[in-house]
Amino acid sequence: MGKTNLLQGTLDLLILKALALNSMHGLGISRRIEQITKGTFAVKPGSLFPALHRLEQAGWVSSSWGESETRRKAKYYRLTRAGHRQLGAEVEQWEKISLAIAGALQAT
C-alpha cells in the first residue's frame, strides 16, 4: 500500500465522495477512502482532520456527536445539500481535467 501524497483538492473530493451515501465518523471516512481507492490512498489523521474541518467551515459537511458501533462517543460527518452540489461540480471538474491530461499524454 503506497502512501501517495494527496493534493488538498483531491482529498476534499474523496471525502465528499465517501460521505455521498451515508454519514460516518472520522475513522470510518479514512477506511472508506482506502476501500474506494482500492488501497491506493491511506489518509493520515494529520491530513484528514484539517480537511474535515475545512470542509465544515465551507459548509459542505456538517457534524454532530453520536455513538459508534462500539458504543463509543464519536463525531459523525454528513454531506449537506451544498456539499452534494459541490461534489457534483468537483466530479465534473475532475473528469474534464483527466480527459485533457489523458489526451495530452497520448499526443505524439
Next chain:
Amino acid sequence: MSLLRGFYAFWRNLVRKNRLDQDLDEEVRSFAEMLAEEKIEVGASPEQAHRDARIELGGIQQVKEQTRQVRIGAWLETALQDLRYGARMLRKSPGFTVATVLTLALGIGANAAVFSSIDALVLRPLTFPDPDRLVALSETQPRTGFEPENVAPADFLDWTKQSTVFGSVAAYQGWAADLTGKDEPEHLQAARVSPSFFSTLGVAAALGRTFAIGEDRPGNNQVTVISYGLWQRRFSGDPHVLDTDIDINSSRFKLVGVMPPDFNFPLSTVVWTPLPLSDDFVQDREKQSLFTLARLRPGASASQAQAQMNTIAARLEQLHPKTNAGRRISVTLLRERVAGEFTPMFLWLGLGSVLFVLSIACVNVANMQLARAAARQREMAVRSSLGATRRRIVRQLLTENVLLSVMGGGAGIAIAWWLLRLLKAGMPAELVRLIPGWQAMAIDARTLGFTFAVALVTGIVFGLAPALAVSRPDLTEALKKGERRSGVFGGTRHRLRSLLVIFELALALVLLVGAGLMVKGFRHIAENQRQGFNPESLLTLGVTVAQARYPEDHRVSAFYQESLDSIGRLPEVVSASAVTYVPASGGWSTEKVFIEGQSGPAPGESQNTNFQIAAPHYFQTMEIPLIQGRDFRAGDRAESLKVAIVSAEFARRYFPGGAPLGKRIRLGSSIDLLTIVGVAGDVKRFMFDRGMRPMVYLPHMQAPARTMHLVVRTHGDPQKLASSVRARVLGVDKEQPVFDIKTMETIIDEQISGVRVGAVSMSFYGLLALLLAAVGVYGVVAYSVEQRTHEIGIRMAVGAKRRDILRMVLGQTLKLAATGLGFGLLGAYAMSRGMAKAMFGIIALDPTTFSVFTVLLGCVALMASYIPAQRAARVNPMITLRNE
C-alpha cells in the same frame, strides 16, 4: 466559500474558541481510541494497541495544532499568541525592555518631529485646493548676474493672453497699508492683486465677495478685502462693517469682503486691493514689479507649461528687443517658491541626521538583542524540538521586536511632541507669520502614520538579523560547543556585533562633524553680517508717509528731516538718520545706471545697481567707513547740486582706476546727472548674500522716499528708547504710524534664526549619537570580556599582569574605534563638501572640527570600554579556571 460564510466561520472561531478546542480534543482522542479498538480486534494487546494507535495518529497535540491552523482567522490567533508570548518575554527582562524602548523612542521621536516639520513646511505649506497645480512664473535674465524674479506688467498680460496651458493666471504686488480711522493708526501688510487672483488660488470670501470684473479700472478700484484676523481684531467681527468705507493711506476704500480664517497669502497679507490697470501700467514692459502665479489646466504638466512659456518668451524677445532681450520665463511649483531656498535644505539635512540617529539606535538595540539571544538559546532549542518551524520562531521573534519598536514609537510620539514645542518656542512670533505652514506643524494623522511605519520598519530591520541568527537549526550544536572563542572579532556573532559598532561609530562621527560645521558656520554668518557697519546700540523703525496726506514730495522729506531733528535732540541719542532699507535686513531696490563718459551696456544686457535713499549723517550713524569724500549733510537740498554716494564695489566695478569723485552718473529714466561726492564701505543686503553688489545712495531731500527706516544710534540700550523715539515722530505728525521698532541686533538675530535652529538641532542629534555610540561600544566590549573570562584566566595564570590585560582590552577597542572613525572621516568629508556647496559660510575641510570630534569620539569609546576593561583585569584566574 462565500464571504458571508467566511465571516461567520471567523466569528465563530474567535468567540467559541474554547468550546471548539475542547470539541477538537475529544474528537481526536475518540479517533485514537477507535483506532486502538481496531487493533485489539485483530489481536493486539490493549497497551500495544493504544501505543500503536498514538504513533499512527502522529501525536495528539500535533494533529490538533494542524487542524487549528486550518481555521479561518488562524493567523490572527497565532499573531495574538506571538504577541502575548513576546510581551511575557519582555516583562521578564525589564532592564533590557526599558533600555531598548527608551533608545528607540529617542530615535523614532526625533524622526517624527523632523517629518512633521518637513510635512508642514516643505511638502504642504500651501492650504489651497490642489496646491500642486499652482505654479509661480518668473522672469530671469541670466546674463546680468542679477536674478529679478518679478514680472513686468505688459509681459504678464501677454502671458495671460497667449498661454493655453494654464486655467488662469494672476499677479500681485506687495505694498504697505496704513489703516487709520477711529482706532490707532496701524501699519499693515497689503497686496494689490489682479482680478483672477482669488479664483486662481481657489479661495472664496468667507463674508461678502472678492473683486468683481471692472474693479481694476481706475476710478472703480477703491475697494478692499480684508483678512479674517483683521476683521475680528479691528472690527470686532461685526458683519455690518461690509460695504462701509475704511481709510487706507488716507484714501477711502469700500470694504466688500472678508477672507476665511488662516488665509494670508501672500506672506501675512491682511489687506487686499485690486491691481489698478491704468494705461501706463499695462504698457510698462520695463519695471518688473509683479509676482505672477498660475493654475495649470487639468491634464497639463509643469514641464509642458515650461515649454510653452519658453516659446512665448522667445516671441516676446523678437517683438520687443529693447526690453525683452535675453528674458526667459521660469515655471516652478508655487509651494517650492513659497518654502524658500533654505528651509527645505535645512529640513532634509535634519531628516538625514535623525535617520542617522535612528540607525545608531537600531544598531544598539540589535546588539542588545544579539546578546540576549545567546541567553535564550535553550529556549529556542526546546521550541525547535517541540516542532516549531524556523519560520514560526523567526516570526515570533520579529513580533517581539516589532512590539518593542511600537512601544518605542509610542514613547517617541511624546518625545516628538516635546521637541516640536521646543522648536515652536524658539522661533520669534514675528518670523512665524513669514513662514508658511509653521502653524500647521503638529502631531497630526500623517505624522502618526509615519511614526508607526517607521516603528514597524525599525522593528523588522533591527530584529531580523538577531532573529535569523538565533533561530538557526544548528543552534543545539552551538549550545554544546559553547561560545569559547577568543578575541573580540572571534565568532560570527561577535564579528556581526563588532561590525555594527564600527558602523555606528562612523555614523556618529559624520553627525558630530556635521553639527560642528553647522555651529561654526552659524557663528561665521552671524559675524559676517556685522561686516561693514556697527550693529550695536542701534534702534530701527519704519515709517510710511501716505500719498493722501503728503501729496508733494518735498513735504515728505520735510517730515523726515523734522522727525530726525527731533529725535536727535534726545539726550541718549548719539546720532540719527534714515535709509530706505536697513543693511542686513533683506530689502533693496534695483535700477539701471549710466556712467557719464562711459559707453552703456551692450544691447540685450543691462547695467544695474542697487540703490538706497539716505538722510544726512547716515554713514556716520551706521559707522560705515567713508573711504573717499563725504557723508550726506543738511546742505544737500532739493535746489543744490544733485549728488550721490557710491559703494566701494560700485567704484571698483565702474571706476577701476580709482577716481570716482566728481564723476557723474544717471539712474533709471531720470534725466538728472548726479555728482559722486563720496565712496562708502560695502555692506551686505541680507544674511546669505554672497559677495558685494554695487550700491548708490541718494540724499533724501533730493530724492524723497515715502517709506524709510529711521536708524538711531544710542548711548545705552537702544530698546529703552523705543517709546521716546516713537513719541518724537508722533510729535511731528500725530497720525503717522510707525512699525517694526526693533534694535539692529534683533534684526540680525531674526535673520539667522533659521540657521540657529538648524545648528542647535544638529548639535542635539550629534550629542545623542555620541551617547548612543558610547553605549554601543560599552555593550560590545563588556560582552566580549564576559565571553573571554576563561581565556583571561589562562593568560593571568601564565603570568600576564593586570596592566597587560587592560592593555589588551583597550587595544581591541582602539582597533574597533580606529576602523569606525576611519570610515566616519570619509563619510564626514563627503558630507562637508556637500554642505559647503549648498550653504554659505561653511568651510568644507575645517581641520579643527574634524580632528576635535575624531579625538572626542575616540576618547569616549575608550572611556566606555574602561569599565569592562577593569572588570577583565580583576578576573581571578582561580575562579574562572575552576569553572572549566
